Amino acid sequence: MKRSLPQSLDQVGGMRAARWFRESTAGQWDNFGPDAQREQQDRAIARYGLADSALEWSVASSGWTSAWRTPTWEAMVASAQAGAFDVLVVGYVSRFLRNLKQTLIAVEDHLHAAGVAKPAADDHNPRGSLNVKVADARAGSSADKGATMRQVGRIGWAGLAISAVAAALGLVLAVGSAIAAGDWDLAPMPWIGIGMTLTVVGLAGAACFALLLDVVEPIGWWRLLAVPPGLLVGAFWAFVLIVGLPTTGGTDFDVPTILYTLPTLMAVLVIATVALALPAVVGRRVAAGR
16 A cells, blocks of 8 residues: 655654665765765754664765665665654755655656655755655756756866866976077077967866866865965956056066066966966865765
């Protein structure tokens, strides 16, 4: 016989609660681990008077493409269909699944069909977002946000890679022409000109894309390390934009010229730009390894 679902939070008290954990994987927008999820679940279970059944399942799999295909998922669904628990508590909506279509199928066709409610103990919502029916409609906006941020991230990584290649090629041409001439000031045209132009374009692009990635990537406190080099790089570009104006320095003080006449400044700018990109690179690898 199909069990009836509770219609409100007032009706869940005393029901048997099981837990679902899903660890973050590379590319996902938020990276709350199992410990944070358990803490949220503990508070929700206590708040609504649920009975902890000690049943729990944990999976490290993408919520977009594969979590619902894992043996762990199948075991959880089988337990629900066997009537082993009444409520499946997840840390928050996207820790269940990310794929909206599969979320709705799982909730309506599997859990609700077995008489199991699936609340989300989302502490970021002042109401606890422990919505008994389909709070998963909220997963639509969460999924859209996640998809948008991943798309922006992909653009950022592609732009950073292209900019890095341009800057590296420019430095090779500029430094190589100077070495061939025996002196930096004797580097011949057009090689030094092409090299400096590529270097400037690459450094400017790398700075923009690195800053974008530091903002949109889920790297936590790592992004704070981008502040000092960000200030230095920003100050440089603000400076060259000002002195390059016709009312100030004019074309004689364009960026390639400034960096060519001040090679030490160029070296500092290269190092600062690399330092600006490092938090996104390192932070992403650390998050992916969680």
